[in-house]
Amino acid sequence: MSQHHPSAHPAHLLVLFGAITAIGLFAVRGDNGVAGDLWPVGLATGVLCLVSARARLGALVVLFAIAVLTMWWGGRPLDVAWGLAAGATLGSWVVWRLTCGPLGQWTRLVSDRDFLRFLLASISGALLAGVVAAATSTVTGWGSPALVALATGVAHLACQLVVVPFFLRLQDRPSLASAVETAALWGTTVLVTPLLFASGEVPALVFLIIPTLVWGAMRVAPRQALWQVGAVSAVGITMTMLGYGPFASGRDQLGLGGYAPNLFAELFIIACVLAVAPLLLNVGQQVDSARDAVAEDDNLNQIMESALAVAVIGTDAQGRITFFSPGAQRLLGYGLEEVLGKSTRMFHDPAEITAQAEALGVADDFGAVMQVFVDIPRFGAGRDLKYLCKDGEQRTHATSIVRRTDGHGRTSGYVITSDDVTDRVRAQESLIEALDAERRAVDRLRQIDQIKDDLLSTVSHELRTPITSIVGYVELFEDGAYGQLNDRQLAALGRVTANSERLLTLIDKLLTLSRVQDETLSLVDEPVDLREVVRTGYDVAADESRTRGLDVHLELPPVPVPFLGDVDMLERVVVNLVDNAIKFTPSGGRVAVCLSATAAETVLEVSDTGIGIPADELELLFTRFFRSSLAKEQQIPGSGLGLSISRAVVELHGGRLDVASSAGAGTTFAVRLPRSRDGHAPAADALPQPNGSARRVGPVGPPRRGLRPSAGRLEADPRGRASCDSPAG
DSSP states (O other), rough: OOOOOOOOOHHHHHHHHHHHHHHHHHOOOOSOOOOOOOOOOHHHHHHHHHOOOTTTTHHHHHHHHHHHHHHHTTTHHHHHHHHHHHHHHHHHHHHHHHHHTTOOOOEEEEEEHHHHHHHHHHHHHHHHHHHHHHHHHHHHSSSSSSHHHHHHHHHHHHHHHHHHGSSSOOOOOOOSSSSSHHHHHHHHHHHHHHHHHOSSSSGGGGGGGHHHHHHHHHSSSSSHHHHHHHHHHHHHHHHHHHOHHHHSSOOOOOGGGGGGHHHHHHHHHHHHHHHHHHHHHHHHHHHHOOOOOHHHHHHHHHHHHHHHTTTEEEETTTTTOOOHHHHHHHHHHOHHHHHTSSSSSGGSSHHHHHHHHHTTSSSSHHHHHHHHHOOOOHTTTTTEEEEEETTSEEEEEEEEEEEEEESSEEEEEEEEEEEEEHHHHHHHHTTTHHHHHHHHHHHHHHHHHHHHHHHHHHHHHHHHHHHHHHHHHHHHHHTTOOOOOOOOHHHOOOOOOOHHHHHHHHHHHHHHHHHHHHOOOOOEEEEEHHHHHHHHHHHHHHHHHHHHHHEEEEEOOOSSEEEOOOOOHHHHHHHHHHHHHHHSSOOTTTEEEEEEEOOSSEEEEEEESOOOOGGGGGGGGTTOOOOHHHHHTTTTTOOHHHHHHHHHHHTTTOOEEEEEEOSSOEEEEEEEEEESSSOOOOOOOSSSOOOOOOSEEEEEOOOOOOTTTTTSSSOTTOOOOOOOOOOTT
C-alpha cells in the first residue's frame, strides 16, 4: 500500500534549511585541498521527502544555492564549490528518488526489502556525488580526483545512512526495555562514546560502542535506537574534526594524507549503521510475527471455546489429551483437570471399539480403530462414534480426527472434533409428539445447521473425492466384484448411486457458483455451431419427459449458427433451462425449445406450460439458492443454483437471460447472444462437423395453444428476428 508523508509546514522547512546552512558552515573548513567534508546531504534528502511534488524543484534549487554558499564561505574556490554542490544536490535527489519512488509513495523502512532499497539508493547517491567530485577535481585541478571521489562518496554515504531514516516511516514497535534499562542504555552511550573517542592510543577501542548500539536495537523503540546511532555518529565526527580521538591522531599508513581522519570516522559510522539497522528491522519483524502468532492462537482458542455445540479435543502424538474445549466439557461432562494428560480411550466403551473394529475390518484394538479414522477420510469424516459421558450415559457423536504435523512432517498430535447427534435424533422423533418438543428440536437443529453452514465454504471442494470414491465402490459392488447381489441389494445400491450423483451435481454447482462470485470462471472459447450445443443439452435434459408424458419440442434453424464460446458452459445453460422447464411442468404439459438467429443476435427460447412464477418473485429468480414459493409448496426438489449459474455464463458470453412468467401460466426463458464478440465472429466453414444432420429432435408441428408470446410470455424483439414455428412461438 502506498504511504505518503504529509507535506511539511513551511516553518519546519525553514528550520531544516537553517540547520543545513549551520552544519554546512561548520563541516566545511578552509581550503586545504582536502575534500570529504560531512556536508549534511542526509538533511537535504529529508527535505525532498517532506516537500510536496510541486515544491520539490524549488527545494532542489534552494539546496544547491545553500551548498554553493556554505562551501564557498567555508573556503572552497568558487568553481570547486559549484561542482561539489552539484554533486551533493544530485546525490540527494537520487537517494530520495530510489528510496521513496517516483511519486514519493515508498516512505516505509520496516522490512529487509525496504532497507535493501534504501541502502542501494544511498550507495547510488554516494557514487554519483563521488563521480561529480572527481570530475570537479579534474577540471579545476583541485586535489587528487581519486581521493576526492573516495572521500566525497564515503562522507555522503555515512550521512545518508544516519539521517534519512528519521524521515521515513519506521516499525510501530514499542520499547521492550524498562525505564531503568533505557536510562542505563543512554547513560552508557553518553558516557562511553566521548571517553572512547578521547583516547587516541588504541583505535580499536572505539568499536566497543557497537555492542551498546546493538543492545539498543534489540530493546528500545526503532526511532530511539536511531537517535542512539545518531548521537554516537555526531560525537565521533565532531571530535574527529576537532582533532580528538583515534582517527584524528592515528598514523596514516595508507598514504591518504589529510583525508584519513574524516574518512576513517565516516567508515566507522557506516559500520555502526550496517550493524544496527538490519538487526533493528529483524527484531521488529520477529516481534510482529510473535504478536501475530499469539493473536492467531488467541483467535483460534476463542473460536474453539465459543463453539459450545462442538467438542474439540487436542492430543499429543501418543494420544494424551492436551486441549479440552468448553464444548467438550459441556458435551462430555468432564472438567479440564480431570482429563489433561489422559488417553482419549477413557471416552469409549470397549464394546463400542469392538463394534467399530468389526465395521471397519481392522483389529479389535483402540489404536487400530483410531488410525482408520485418521487415515481414511471417507470413514473418519463425520463417522458416528459413541462416547461415554461422565455420568455413564453413552452419546453418539459424528467424529473426525485430523493429524497435526511439525515442520519436519512428523506427527505432533491429533485434533478430534465431534458433534453430538444424539439430541438431533431424539428431537426428530419428538416432532410428532408435541409442539413444544418441536420448537426445542428446531432450535437445536438450527444451531447445528449454522455450524455446518459456516464450514460449507471451506469443505465443499473436499466432498467431491470421497463421494466419487463411494460411487466407484458402488459400481464395483454392482459389477459383482465383491460377490453376487440380489435384486433388493442392487436396488439399494442404485439409490446410493442416484443420491451420490445428485450430491456431485450440487457440489459442482456450488463450486461453479463460487468461481462466478470470485470472478475466476474463465471461458474456453472456440468456434461452435449453436444448433449442436442446443441439441446436446436438449438430449441430456429431455430423458425425464418420456416417462412423464410431456409434449417436448425442439426446433433448430436449417443452417449453421456459428458462435465463439465455451461449449461446456453453453451446454450447461441449455441443460439447466430445459431441465427446469420439464421439472416444473405437470404431466401432460408442453415444453418448447426454439433456436433462431438474426443478423444481430441469436435467441434460444425455452417455454413451458408449467406452474409459473409469481410476478413479485421474478426479481429474485436469479439469486443463488432462491426457490419460488410455488416450487416449495409443491415440494419440487432443486438447489436454487442453476439459474444464477446460467445467467452468469450468458453474461460472460456478452448476452443476457430474460424471463417472462406469471403464476399458473407457464414460463419462457430467452437467452440472447450477440452474433459476434469483441468484433469477432467465426465463419460457418470453421465450425466442427455435426454428429448428425437431423434438424428436429422430438415431435414437431404447428404452434400449440397456450405457448404463444402473448400469453404472458416475452414480447417479440422490436428489432425483429427469425420466425419460429415451434410451440415456443
